Amino acid sequence: MNITFSKLSLPKSGPVVFGIRGKSRLCPSVTALDKASGGSVRRAIDVSHFKGEKNQMLDIIAPHGLKNDMILFVGLGNQSLSETELQDLGGFIYASIDKLKQQRATIVVDFGSDPTQAAAHVAYGAKLRSYTFSKYKTNRKKDSSKVKKLIIAVNGEAKARSEFNKLGKLAEGVFLCRDLVTEPPNILYPATFAAEVRKLKRLGVKVDILGEAAMRRLGMGALLGVGQGSRKQSQLAVMQWNGGLASQKPVAFIGKGVTFDTGGISLKPGAGMADMKWDMGGAGAVAGLIKALAGRKAKVNAVGILGLVENMPDGDAQRPGDVVTTMSGQTVEILNTDAEGRLVLADALWYCQKKFKPCLMIDLATLTGAILVALAKEYGGLFSNNDELSNQLISAGKGSGEKVWRMPLSEIGGHYDKMIDSKIADMKNIGGRYAGSTTAAQFLQRFVNGVPWAHLDIAGMAWAEKTTATVPEGGTGYGVRLLDRFVQDNFE
Numbered sequence: 001m002n003i004t005f006s007k008l009s010l011p012k013s014g015p016v017v018f019g020i021r022g023k024s025r026l027c028p029s030v031t032a033l034d035k036a037s038g039g040s041v042r043r044a045i046d047v048s049h050f051k052g053e054k055n056q057m058l059d060i061i062a063p064h065g066l067k068n069d070m071i072l073f074v075g076l077g078n079q080s081l082s083e084t085e086l087q088d089l090g091g092f093i094y095a096s097i098d099k100l101k102q103q104r105a106t107i108v109v110d111f112g113s114d115p116t117q118a119a120a121h122v123a124y125g126a127k128l129r130s131y132t133f134s135k136y137k138t139n140r141k142k143d144s145s146k147v148k149k150l151i152i153a154v155n156g157e158a159k160a161r162s163e164f165n166k167l168g169k170l171a172e173g174v175f176l177c178r179d180l181v182t183e184p185p186n187i188l189y190p191a192t193f194a195a196e197v198r199k200l201k202r203l204g205v206k207v208d209i210l211g212e213a214a215m216r217r218l219g220m221g222a223l224l225g226v227g228q229g230s231r232k233q234s235q236l237a238v239m240q241w242n243g244g245l246a247s248q249k250p251v252a253f254i255g256k257g258v259t260f261d262t263g264g265i266s267l268k269p270g271a272g273m274a275d276m277k278w279d280m281g282g283a284g285a286v287a288g289l290i291k292a293l294a295g296r297k298a299k300v301n302a303v304g305i306l307g308l309v310e311n312m313p314d315g316d317a318q319r320p321g322d323v324v325t326t327m328s329g330q331t332v333e334i335l336n337t338d339a340e341g342r343l344v345l346a347d348a349l350w351y352c353q354k355k356f357k358p359c360l361m362i363d364l365a366t367l368t369g370a371i372l373v374a375l376a377k378e379y380g381g382l383f384s385n386n387d388e389l390s391n392q393l394i395s396a397g398k399g400s401g402e403k404v405w406r407m408p409l410s411e412i413g414g415h416y417d418k419m420i421d422s423k424i425a426d427m428k429n430i431g432g433r434y435a436g437s438t439t440a441a442q443f444l445q446r447f448v449n450g451v452p453w454a455h456l457d458i459a460g461m462a463w464a465e466k467t468t469a470t471v472p473e474g475g476t477g478y479g480v481r482l483l484d485r486f487v488q489d490n491f492e
Contacts, residue, residue: 001130002149003123003164005157008110010036015070015105017093020045021078022052029110030073037065045073053077054085057096072096076111083121084401086112088469090125095469098147106151109160119154120163126150127171128470133182166296170484173292174477180284181462181475185260185277190227190235190308193259193280197237197287197306203294210236220347221324222332226340227309229264229317236348237283238355239290239304243297244491250301251491252358253290253483254348256341256365257283257308264311264337265319278475279341281462282364283308285479292484300491303356307344311337323425327351328447331425339429341367342443349447360389360452362486363444364479370436371407371457377464379405380478381457383441389452392490393482399489401470402482404456409441417442 010016010033018030026034026042034041040063050058056075063071074093081089090107097105107126112118130147154160180188180196188196194209201207212233215224220236227234237257240250258279262268268276278284283306290304318324322334324343327350332343345363352361371381380397382404384390390406397404410416419431419439427446431439441455461478464471471477 001127001147003127003152004149005119005152005154005161005164007157008108008153008155010108011068011106011151011153013067013069015072015097015100015102016068017072017074017097017105017107019076019109019111020052020073021076021111027110029108033066033071037063040064041071051075055092059100070100070102080113081118083399086118086121087125087128087401090122091129091469093122094126094129094147094150103146103148105147106153109152109154115154116156116160117163119152119160120167123150123152123164124167124171125470127168128174129472131175131178131472133179133474169295170292170481172295173288173484174480176291177284177288177477177480178475180287181278181281181477183277188277188280189232189259189310190257191233193257193283193306193308194235194237197239200239200287200291200294203291204241205290205294206240206242208238210238215347218351219325219327219329220351222326222343223307223309223347225318225322225324225334226258226264226311226343229314230310230312232259232310235308236351237306237308239287241290241294241298241300241302243293243299244301248301249359250303250356251487252303252305252352252356252361253286254305254345254352254361254363255283255286255307256280256345256363256367257306258341258344259308259310261311261338261340262313264313264317264340266336266338267313268338275463278463279366280308281366281458281475282479284475285364285458285477285483288477288480289483292480293487298487298492300487302487303352303358305348305352307348309340309344311340326447330427330446333422333425333428335428336430339440341365342440343429345444346447349444353449353451358451360386361448362393362454362456362483364456364458366459366462367457368437368440368459372460374407374437375405375460377460379403380461381437382406382454383409383438383457384454385409385445385448386452386454389454393454393486396482396486396489400481400485402461402478404482407441408438409445412445417445
């Protein structure tokens with residue numbers, strides 16, 4: 001979809017969208033429109049049930065006295081709209097135009113304390129909602145009815161366009177994550193995921209890919225153990241974006257990239273197993289984030305590390321009862337091969353701190369079903385060894401609309417931590433029936449070595465069963481907007 005910006009004026013033809021706070025509080029452009037229509041617009045509003053409430057829409061077909069095909073009024077509510085509410089408004093408008101089979105429309109923005117900012121965020125929300133994944137559909141006639149062009153009319157269009165251009169780069173990062181999460185597992189596996197990461201070199205990102213031989217030399221027995229049952233070779237993708245001062249330590253993001261998770265020998269039930277193509281949602285978010293940072297030339301030094309594996313149950317697969325040695329030298333007793341994501345992240349976290357000496361580390365993973373039991377699909381689970389970092393992420397979640405909720409975590413040696421002690425190794429990879437998300441985080445904490453760190457369990461957030469204002473059903477791209485906002489607020 002093409003989005004352009006123009007000066008504020010009343011288009012003489014085509015569908016036009018206006019915002020209204022209430023029947024008695026018409027925006028200046030609507031007042032002018034009513035005058036041009038000889039009062040027919042005002043009468044249409046008065047006799048309708050439209051009250052200007054949020055998410056209300058009134059459409060007038062071929063309005064009397066005007067040459068426009070259609071006029072649409074969208075409710076703004078009675079309160080000022082935040083950035084995320086403006087984005088939701090844009091998504092709602094896009095969906096309404098699309099439902100009416102209109103391929104082109106103008107949105108008039110003369111509302112908000114700063115209409116140029118409002119225009120940029122409305123356009124951004126519409127772009128996010130416009131996402132589709134149809135590359136494997138052989139009959140794409142339905143897509144011909146999609147919205148092809150939106151014109152945003154606003155005073156100060158150059159400023160609005162400049163702001164939207166930055167948000168558009170963020171949307172491209174979100175779309176990369178959605179694409180990766182949605183790809184089928186016969187197309188997206190460790191090597192092909194790594195190939196997608198290499199494309200970020202075009203944006204100035206330094207990319208290194210470590211194969212199994214290199215990881216074996218580094219002693220990554222935990223990560224390699226997960227992938228040993230697959231014919232697809234495991235990979236470690238390393239991305240560096242150096243947009244800050246050379247003296248600044250990087251901020252590091254680590255993603256779980258299990259491109260398909262059968263559970264291994266601890267085989268998952270067949271029902272719903274196809275969903276496990278998105279068990280690489282954390283890695284997808286990190287790749288999307290690095291693309292967004294590079295695309296908008298963020299003034300930060302950032303590292304992204306993806307542990308890419310496929311968890312399969314063949315004759316060489318890891319067994320319950322095995323003991324593996326991690327890159328850190330610590331040993332792990334494998335009691336459940338379906339608790340594999342933490343093994344991947346353990347080696348990736350250790351490699352990250354030893355190689356890059358980051359100021360902090362944040363990992364993202366579709367790690368546990370237990371986080372869904374606790375938080376459903378409303379929040380990502382946040383675990384951290386650092387209060388300041390936790391508060392920064394909570395704030396970024398509120399600002400971006402991708403919310404997180406802090407969950408309990410013990411210090412090493414504390415009650416929860418003792419739940420993963422093993423009788424024959426340093427630790428076991430599951431902690432038992434209770435506090436499953438917390439014991440998974442406790443496992444990861446043993447590999448951060450005191451570095452400020454946060455773990456985001458996004459098992460409930462990577463995939464949506466129903467469409468919301470800016471997120472179509474399917475891969476959500478969750479984590480990209482959250483962490484981009486985190487970087488903006490604290491490192492730029």
